Each structure stands twice: as structure tokens, then as C-alpha cells.
Amino acid sequence: VEFDGPCMKTEVPGPRSKILAQQLESIQSVVQVNFFCDYEESKGNYLVDVDGNRMLDVYTQIASIPIGYNHPALTKVMTDPKNMGTFVNRPALGMMPPEQFSEKLVNGLMAVAPKGFSRVQTMACGSCSNENAYKAIFIWYRNKMRGTPEPTPEEVRTSVINQVPGCPDLTLLSFMGGFHGRTLGCLATTHTKAIQKLDVPSFDWPIAPFPQLRYPLDQFERENAREEARCLEEAEDLIVKWNQKGRHVAGVVIEPIQAEGGDNHASFDFYRKLRGITKKHGCAFLVDEVQTGGGSTGKFWAHAHWGLDDPADIVSFSKKMLTGGYYQKDSFQPDKPFRIFNTWLGDHTKNLLLTEVIKVIKTENLLDQAKRSGKVMLEGLYDLQDKYPHLLSKARGIGTFCAIDVKDEDTRNLLLLKARNKGVVLGGCGTQSIRFRPALVFKEHHAHLFLDIFNDAIAEL
């Protein structure tokens, strides 16, 4: 059984965390470290730190813990002697996969494949998932342009030295406020904070505006629709213009909800129309579900809310999926070996754990749970912003994937600390938002508990 609530013994970080941070500082930068955790003692929705503080976790390691801490189903995977070989010997999955590889994919990633996808490529994190999805898009687009997968001798020769035509001048269209990772390819499509990009060389690729909507969405439908139409028009214009100047837009990459960028929503209709534009202009459509995927919106994939039969060409994932990777249409699988490849191609231990996670999500009906808990949360957030209109605004969300804005960045950061000292772990996003990212085992009573504590913290501002 889970703990019955937070239990705070010290301020966070407490004395033990501070000592550990000092030790770590001689080896690594610790400016980002919040506090040190006791992962053995943590359970369900509760994260326990090294000073014995027990906190309700509404951030879950940046949205990456699917079914809470130390779920017995996962502990069981670890104690099953049959799994030992998987955990101590990491295979090169692309060349010498383990016996149970297909089976675990069938019962894991493929059991929750988005509609219309029958193929998945495993990777290890969100960044390599997107980097390789980008490569698959470029390869697909070039094959289309060339009319054949066979390169010319000139392409073969120039590719090794980074020159056209072998390394073509293709582009990807991304959106302001989007976040797709921090390796150099991903970073060229990430446009959130300067500090994430500053001083790093990048690709000159087209960037479209993302709709700046007014919340709650259903109260501002008409003006939001105008804003979305403007952004769609600009996106299409960019595709046409860049194609005309010979720097073809091979693909469009977008999140179903811009998470790191500030939990920016757009309507399902916006995404449906954007998908139409990509089809019209022959661009691949990559939906990045690294943060939105895995069930917290009440559907396993956030893009499923759009209700399209053919929502995307590639869907990338990581975080709560434990492994990384992407689902792809058949036509995006390269024709030749070693075009999409690396030593490990993921980590089979994560596939074992994910298979159990998916079982638990199904047997415990956790998608419905996310809908119910999300309803409590969002209604509570609406109440709070009514109660504190000078402090809070723009409560928004789907399922438990919720957020709220605080009047400014400093107040937001102060509120995060106050909530933490009262026993709730939260994370920021954008310039002045708080994102709520509980695990799927977050129930209605956890939502009520969170709202109570959050209210107390706000009241102290």
C-alpha cells in the first residue's frame, strides 16, 4: 500500500542533500540539482528524499515515471531469474537481438501502436529517436526526388565529405516554442529558451509561428480559430517558399501539446489542417510524443484526440515509454542496412519493463483514471485561478497533462519552492508556467490532496 500523504521533516533540499551536493560538486556541475532521492523508499506517487521527506510527485522525473515508484509489477521483472541475462548483458539489438525481442515488442510497443502503424524502430532516448526519425524523413524524401533509392556516384562521393548532392540541402519545418531535444539535429528544431541553443551552430531551417491561444479554449473559439488560420497560412507559405528556393521542406515536426515550451495547446482542428498541408506538399509529418505519449492525456497517444485515420507518418516517443523509438509508416524504413543504426538501438531491459507497464495500464484502466483525475485537477485549477486572479491564469490541460500560468517567472519559481516545502514536487515550463505531470496511478484523491497543498502554497505568496 501507498503512503497516506506527504510527510516533511526538513526544508528541501535538507542537510543530507546539501552534503551530497557538495560531494558531487567536485566531479560535476550541481547547479541543476534540486535534491537527492531515496529511490528504494519512494513508492507510488510519493518521492522520498535523502532527508526522509516524503513528497507527492506531480513532476515524476520530468514526466518519465509511468506507473509510480517501485510498482510491484516492475519489481517482479527484476527478481525473475529468467530476466537476469537481459539485465547484465546488453545486446547490439540491430545485429544480435535476444530470443524474446519480437515477443516483447509485440506485447510492449506494438500493443499500444498508434492507429495505422505496424512498424517500430527502437532507440534509447528522445533525442536519438528524433534524430533518427529526421534521417528517415530525409532519406525518404531524397528517394522520392531521385525517383530511385539508388544514389548517383556523385552523391556517394560527396556524402562522405558533407557536400551536396550527397548531403542535400533539405530542411525540416518546426514551430516557435517547440522542443524536440538537444543534440544538434534536434536542437535545430527546438525553439524554446535561448540558454538551450546559445553558442551552438545550427541549421538554417524554416520556423513557423505556433498559435498563441486564449484560454479556456472553448470561450475564445472564434479568435483562436483566426490565430490558428494565420499560423497555418504562414506554415504553408514557408513550405512553398523554401521549396521554390530549392531548399525543400522534407518534413514538418510538431508536438501535440508544446510541453517544455510552456504547455501551449492548439485545437485538434489545427492539427488536422496541418496534416492536410503536409500531404498536399509531400512533406513527412512527424508527431513528437516524447512528453505527451504514454497515457496522461487520457488516450495513449495525444494525437489520437485529433480523430484522424492517417494522423502522421512517424510518431516518436521516449520518457514514460522507458525506451525511446518511433513508429513509422512502411515507406519510411530505409531500403538498405546500416542507414538507421547504432551500437545498441535502445536497451532491451526497458522493453521488459515497458511490457509490464502496458499490462498494468490495461488491467488497472489507467487511461480512464487519467481522465477522471485530470477532471478533478483541471476543475480545481479553474477554481484556484478564480480565487487568485491576480496570480494565476490560463489553467489548461487534457487528462492530467495540465498547466497553469503564474503572473511572472520569479513568482512561479517561488511558488515551486513553497509547494515543495509543503510536500508537492512540481516543475516549471515556458517562462512562467507550471506543468503538472503526475504518474498514471495518480488518483482523484491525490488530485484533491495536491490542490489543497497547492492552494496553501499560493495563499502564502
Add this chain to the structure above:
Amino acid sequence: VEFDGPCMKTEVPGPRSKILAQQLESIQSVVQVNFFCDYEESKGNYLVDVDGNRMLDVYTQIASIPIGYNHPALTKVMTDPKNMGTFVNRPALGMMPPEQFSEKLVNGLMAVAPKGFSRVQTMACGSCSNENAYKAIFIWYRNKMRGTPEPTPEEVRTSVINQVPGCPDLTLLSFMGGFHGRTLGCLATTHTKAIQKLDVPSFDWPIAPFPQLRYPLDQFERENAREEARCLEEAEDLIVKWNQKGRHVAGVVIEPIQAEGGDNHASFDFYRKLRGITKKHGCAFLVDEVQTGGGSTGKFWAHAHWGLDDPADIVSFSKKMLTGGYYQKDSFQPDKPFRIFNTWLGDHTKNLLLTEVIKVIKTENLLDQAKRSGKVMLEGLYDLQDKYPHLLSKARGIGTFCAIDVKDEDTRNLLLLKARNKGVVLGGCGTQSIRFRPALVFKEHHAHLFLDIFNDAIAEL
């Protein structure tokens, strides 16, 4: 105790492997799959496949298994209930590290830190290790140019939209035949096979020639020295020219032995002089030890053979280190949080395993073992190329990190298959080389066994 030799029951891939490949084919490309493995049954230097074939493994999952399969020290880590929480809850290591994080780094990565390095940044694979090392280099170089870590408002504004000066037009110098990974940043410095780069947009960065030496190195010292002088001169020329045109060379990236590119060696003197050139021109020097690191050259880091007091600014690693990451000089650690960051920043389960691996390497004197086994291997390879001069040439290596060339690509590939069916797993590199990458527990008698079987396979050509 280990098995006493290979034991073959079928051709490889056998019938069970073929059935599993058919199953996997409905989900993924299987063109790269060699065969399926039974990782529970594999032990020490022997890899067992799903058809019960037991093979001496001289490739070790592309050089990534440090101390053989199912080493009891690693099994023990898994069965220790104290470690359970680490294996089922993956922390965001940069924000909420586990209690034992520093301790495991001290007894793991820092216990084998290259001379002169007191700081390490963990990552998850070779690609994110290099990608982030590149970013650290660019940030360091820009700070130097600017004379302050504080960006101008113009830099802040332009960085978010991929434009200069925020995303500056800096470059990295790499070498023909070098391999540093396949994500877009890494790929811009990789110059091995066209198939790895074709159709993917890249950065126009300077590429220097890597010395094409004659083997054995000690018999061709004078002409090899001339070739190395030519390459060094060209590298320095490139740095000067690119700096002059305003596209400054922020860093130079190189492997101590070009592995994927064909096990191309250069003399220690070449590397010492190259290090001097980077210092002279203010470029960072990044030594990529992803494949060479971890002990197989008889020293823990291949660059230690150069005998320099200040061999590098950054040393990246992965593969046999289980985790990824890089050691860095203090000045390369960014001044602000979230410049080098991602959700997981590695995987603490790998730190636990690595700590045990390092203990085993020390208590079992495995670096000396690699020297001894390497001597047997290399002498055996010399004998074989004397015996089959029409087929084999250029036997070369340091420790067990050895290679040999076969007369052409088709013959090389045929030899790999023949050796496999006789019970030895090998891997190719470059266009016509075979690379030998046994684990550190590969003893003299394994080397003799390998040479016998390899000889039989060659005799059949």
C-alpha cells in the same frame, strides 16, 4: 567456470534464428540481424545463439561487453535487493540524483579518469556523449571569443531562431575515415561509409586527411613519418584558413585508433604533434574513446599510450563503459544551468554495473591480461599473413585491439561467415578489414583457440 570451447549444432543463423527473424520482420527491418542469442546461456567469452550454437565471441556486441557474458560480479549487482530501486525507477540524474550517485561515480568513472581530469559528465550513449561534448566546445570557444560568458541581447534573440550571432558559424575539424556517431552533429564529423551519411543534410566543416600508413609500423617508420607530417600540415592549414574566413575551428575531434573506419593507426608522435597544433591555435582537443576506451589496448585509455601530461581537453566514452559520457577540463563545464542537459543524463543502472566492472578489471589485472593476450593474437596474425600473403595483410594492433586486412570486401565477408560457422564471432570494419574486439577476460588460450579456428576458416577460402 567457462565453457571449454565452441560447440556448433547448425549453420548460423540456424532454423530457430530464421523463424525469429521472420517474426521480427513484420515489425522492423531485419536486414542487419545476424542471428538471435540466448543471453541467459552465454558465458564469459562464449555467446550462445537460440539454436544452441556456442561461439567464441571476438566481436562482443560491437566492442561493448567489457568482462564477458554473465560475469558473476554483475549478476550479484542484480540480485542485491538494495539495488532494486535503481533498476525500476530511472531518475532524472541532473535534477534528482539518487543517494549513491557521487559514490558510484567516485568508485566508477572517476576511479579510471584519464590523467589530469577531475570532472565527468554522464550521458547515455556514444552519440549523446559526443553531441554534448561538441556543445561544450562551442560554448567554451564562444565565451573565449566574446571575452565573457554573458551573451548580448542580439545573441539571445537570434539563438532561438537558429541565426548568427546566437547560433554562431563555428566549426569542428575532423578526419577522413573517422567515426563519431550518427546523430546529425556527430554525423557531420563522421567520414567512413557513404551509406551512413547519404541523403542527410550536414554541416560544411573542415575535414583533414588521416595518415594512410604502411604496416607493420616499425618497418616503415620513415615513410610513415612523411605521411603523418603531410596530414598534420594539412590539418594546421585548414585551421588557419577556416579561422581566416571567419568560420573558426573551435575544436578538433579524433579517435586514438580509427575503428569503424578500418582500424587505422597513427603513431603516438602524430597525436602528440596534433595536440600541439590544437594548443597553438586555441582549438579544443576532443579524443573520442568510445571504442578504444575501457582497457583493450592494455591501458585503460588508448590515448595514455601517447605519454602526454595534457593529452586532451575532453575525452568521450561509451560502449564497454556501459554508460556514456565525457571527462572534461574544468573550463569546459558551462557556467549556467541547462546548457548541457537532458531528461536522464545517462542511466544510473549502468553506473552500478560499471563500478563492479572496474573492480573486476583491477582485481583480476585485466589490463595486463589484454597485453598478454594481445601479444599472442598479433603474433598469430603475423604468422597467418606470412602463411597466406595473397589473402591477408596489414596485421596491426595494440593489446587485443587488433585487425587484419583481407584481399577484398567479398572475401572478407565470406571469411566472417566461415569463421562464424566454425564457432568464432567476428566483425568487419572499413572496406576490407576484420576487427578483433574480445572482452577483457579473453585469455591467451582463447587467443590460441581463435587463431586455430581462424586459420581453418582461411584455409577453406
